[in-house]
Amino acid sequence: MMDLFSEIEEPEREELRSLRKELEEANYKYYVLNQPTLSDQEFDFKMHRLQDLEAMFPDMFDPKSPTQHVGSDLAVKGYGLPVTGKGFEQVKHKYPMLSLANSYSREEIEEWVRKLPSTAEIVCELKYDGLSISLWYEHGVLVKALTRGDGQQGDNVIDNIKTIPSVPWKIDRTDIPEFFELRGEVLLPWERFEALNKEREEQEEPLFANPRNAASGTLKLQDPREVARRGLDAYLYYMLGENLPGKTHFERLETAKEWGFHISDAIKVCHNVDEVMAYIAYWDTERKNLPVATDGIVLKVNNLAQQDELGYTAKTPRWAIAYKFPAEKQLTLLKEITYQVGRTGVVTPVANLEPVQLSGTMVQRATLHNEDFIKSLDIRPGDKVWVEKGGEIIPKIVGRADRNDEMSATASLNDGMMYSFPTTCPECGTPLVRVEGEAAWRCPNEAGCPPQIKGKMEHFVSRKAMNIDGLGEETIDLLYRQGLLHNIADIYDLKAEDIAAQERLGEKSAQNMIAGIEASKQVPWARVLFALGIRMVGETTAKKIAKKYNTIDTLMWATAEQLCAIEDVGPQIAENIVKYFEDIRNLEILDRLRKAGLQFEGEAEAEPTSDKLAGQTIVISGTFAHHSRDEYKAMIEAHGGKNSGSVSKKTSFILAGENMGPEKRKKAEDLGVKLMTEEEFLGLLGS
Ligand code: IVH
Numbered sequence: 294m295m296d297l298f299s300e301i302e303e304p305e306r307e308e309l310r311s312l313r314k315e316l317e318e319a320n321y322k323y324y325v326l327n328q329p330t331l332s333d334q335e336f337d338f339k340m341h342r343l344q345d346l347e348a349m350f351p352d353m354f355d356p357k358s359p360t361q362h363v364g365s366d367l368a369v370k371g372y373g374l375p376v377t378g379k380g381f382e383q384v385k386h387k388y389p390m391l392s393l394a395n396s397y398s399r400e401e402i403e404e405w406v407r408k409l410p411s412t413a414e415i416v417c418e419l420k421y422d423g424l425s426i427s428l429w430y431e432h433g434v435l436v437k438a439l440t441r442g443d444g445q446q447g448d449n450v451i452d453n454i455k456t457i458p459s460v461p462w463k464i465d466r467t468d469i470p471e472f473f474e475l476r477g478e479v480l481l482p483w484e485r486f487e488a489l490n491k492e493r494e495e496q497e498e499p500l501f502a503n504p505r506n507a508a509s510g511t512l513k514l515q516d517p518r519e520v521a522r523r524g525l526d527a528y529l530y531y532m533l534g535e536n537l538p539g540k541t542h543f544e545r546l547e548t549a550k551e552w553g554f555h556i557s558d559a560i561k562v563c564h565n566v567d568e569v570m571a572y573i574a575y576w577d578t579e580r581k582n583l584p585v586a587t588d589g590i591v592l593k594v595n596n597l598a599q600q601d602e603l604g605y606t607a608k609t610p611r612w613a614i615a616y617k618f619p620a621e622k623q624l625t626l627l628k629e630i631t632y633q634v635g636r637t638g639v640v641t642p643v644a645n646l647e648p649v650q651l652s653g654t655m656v657q658r659a660t661l662h663n664e665d666f667i668k669s670l671d672i673r674p675g676d677k678v679w680v681e682k683g684g685e686i687i688p689k690i691v692g693r694a695d696r697n698d699e700m701s702a703t704a705s706l707n708d709g710m711m712y713s714f715p716t717t718c719p720e721c722g723t724p725l726v727r728v729e730g731e732a733a734w735r736c737p738n739e740a741g742c743p744p745q746i747k748g749k750m751e752h753f754v755s756r757k758a759m760n761i762d763g764l765g766e767e768t769i770d771l772l773y774r775q776g777l778l779h780n781i782a783d784i785y786d787l788k789a790e791d792i793a794a795q796e797r798l799g800e801k802s803a804q805n806m807i808a809g810i811e812a813s814k815q816v817p818w819a820r821v822l823f824a825l826g827i828r829m830v831g832e833t834t835a836k837k838i839a840k841k842y843n844t845i846d847t848l849m850w851a852t853a854e855q856l857c858a859i860e861d862v863g864p865q866i867a868e869n870i871v872k873y874f875e876d877i878r879n880l881e882i883l884d885r886l887r888k889a890g891l892q893f894e895g896e897a898e899a900e901p902t903s904d905k906l907a908g909q910t911i912v913i914s915g916t917f918a919h920h921s922r923d924e925y926k927a928m929i930e931a932h933g934g935k936n937s938g939s940v941s942k943k944t945s946f947i948l949a950g951e952n953m954g955p956e957k958r959k960k961a962e963d964l965g966v967k968l969m970t971e972e973e974f975l976g977l978l979g980s
Contacts, residue, residue, distance in 0.1 A: 309347065313358055344360050381448035381449050383449070384437060384439050386445060387474060390425060390447065392609055394606075397619070413596065417572040418530055418593065421480055423480035423481070425478055426450075426479045430464065435460070438460075452517045453517055454479070456517055456520045456521035457525050464553060466552060470535065473534035474533045475529045475549060477528050480527065482504070484584065485525075489501065490507075496755075496757050528556070529554050541596055542593050587618075590618075592613060623651055626675075627673075629645040631645055634719065634720045634745065636745060639735050640734045642667060644659045644661050659688040660690070667712055720744055723741070750781055760809075762809035764784070772795070817895050818845075818893060819836045820832075829866045829869055830866060848870075905977070911929050912937050912957070913925055913950075915952050929948075940957050947969065
């Protein structure tokens with residue numbers, strides 16, 4: 294009897310497990326990736342079926358089941374999928390993740406080829422400049438995505454990898470091995486990298502030096518939604534496992550492509566060094582048109598039996614080698630050294646060069662970093678210097694030609710003239726200071742040095758700060774030069790007629806700007822604090838401080854010690870805050886801002902009571918029976934959601950009451966945005 298029962302039960306238990314997985318994935322795709330895979334109806338149908346099955350098998354109760362959570366909550370902390378707490382699961386690699394030996398010249402490639410069997414074919418591939426990743430597929434399902442780690446074990450970053458559209462979660466085929474691994478490179482495309490850095494600049498966050506660092510930082514994030522937003526990509530280049538199809542590396546990659554994996558089209562089978570060199574020459578130029586960064590070519594023996602024979606050294610395979618492109622460098626004349634003063638007062642020496650073509654762009658300015666750099670290379674105007682662009686955004690000087698070379702004949706004129714860094718600010722004449730332990734010279738005249746003043750204002754009006762529309766970098770510069778703006782408080786004294794009287798600005802810009810300035814008076818206290826531009830007080834730190842000190846009057850009197858008790862505030866930040874409030878000029882500005890009506894106090898931001906609505910944008914429409922609209926708004930925020938006034942593609946759902954506006958209803962229908970009744974909403978929050 295028992296046996297009979299368990300035989301009947303088994304398929305339903307199996308169905309229960311598989312429904313949990315399916316719904317959990319559907320939630321992830323819906324809430325994290327914003328790419329729904331099931332219609333609402335299908336989703337509800339499956340959810341009900343799961344509820345029925347769970348009722349049938351109470352012994353299979355699981356608090357992490359999709360039936361026990363809603364939406365995004367599940368996506369982040371739910372059943373099986375997501376990242377919980379800090380760090381990632383550490384997993385031992387099935388096969389160690391090795392690196393490649395590097396080569397830089399035809400001779401080195403010839404030497405490598407000489408050691409191969411004479412019949413060996415060589416597969417040439419691009420060497421993608423990102424982070425290696427190992428994807429495990431079991432029964433066609435992606436089950437792990439491991440970083441290289443120390444080569445022996447890596448972090449399982451599967452939730453972040455699942456945000457990459459080209460990585461299949463599941464291969465629906467019967468002709469695949471039970472287990473296989475695909476290795477490849479995770480990259481942040483140039484376009485995404487530039488957009489991300491622009492955003493970070495606006496938010497005063499440190500910039501990523503190159504796409505590789507940006508990809509690495511992104512892959513280690515604990516929030517897959519943010520990872521999805523940044524837009525990683527992956528190229529796969531190596532299949533491993535038992536009983537795999539194909540006798541050559543090339544065939545395996547072709548197979549992987551057929552199975553739906555993202556394999557580069559730039560792969561070529563070569564038969565001799567000439568063909569390899571032609572491939573290198575072609576891609577050294579052509580790679581500049583690719584959407585992602587590459588730093589060389591990888592050469593691999595095609596035949597897998599030959600690969601096995603060649604085997605491995607302790608660190609690298611003998612059957613593969615990398616050829617690194619030379620970083621693009623040019624020798625050019627250093628005409629003059631000028632100095633740029635940044636928003637924080639740091640003085641950077643800039644090389645003004647005889648214009649030179651580099652990585653597709655004309656370069657005439659490059660950074661010389663700091664005084665120590667210039668002195669260590671003994672660089673002087675008139676020298677021929679090496680300028681390099683590499684993966685970085687700003688070109689840099691990396692060396693100097695020998696002064697005795699013919700090319701730098703002009704330099705000899707400068708022989709004997711030692712370089713010296715200016716002692717006063719090139720912008721305002723204030724004596725520069727050099728903080729012990731730092732390489733940079735800094736102008737301490739925060740309130741009187743033009744680039745610092747303008748920089749402070751640019752930061753103040755920026756999107757994440759006061760978000761003043763119509764007042765950008767150029768307008769600030771113009772109004773500063775016209776004597777209308779000297780500091781952030783002056784913004785609130787601007788008159789429409791003064792603005793409209795400017796040559797490049799008209800009536801319309803003036804009205805826009807004044808409206809933007811007026812609206813900024815409602816910006817909450819935490820953002821006002823961020824907008825003040827206290828050194829090292831970024832957006833997140835400002836939020837934390839504002840939560841603890843909910844008025845400026847209490848913050849003003851806080852001691853460094855008290856400030857250090859706030860999460861994220863270290864002694865340096867605390868000292869910067871204390872100093873800021875000790876400066877009488879700042880106090881005067883604050884006084885004027887207060888009179889202008891800025892928010893200098895706020896509700897100590899309520900901690901969300903849950904994150905059930907995290908990542909969701911909700912529109913409220915209509916009239917309600919159980920709570921007022923404001924109460925619902927507060928509820929949404931308390932559960933980590935965002936309120937929005939208009940329906941768009943980004944709307945997660947509409948909390949729809951009686952008499953919902955017809956326009957909103959139509960838009961929701963057009964965009965396929967869900968409507969939720971008051972009761973459903975309260976049910977969702979469990980209240
Ligand atoms: S094959 C055992 N192919 O370069 C050989 N690696 O410097 C496995 N890389 O760790 C690597 N593009 O992260 C291979 N087409 C390509 C590659 C590639 C980039 C990276 C990979 C590796 C590193 C070695």
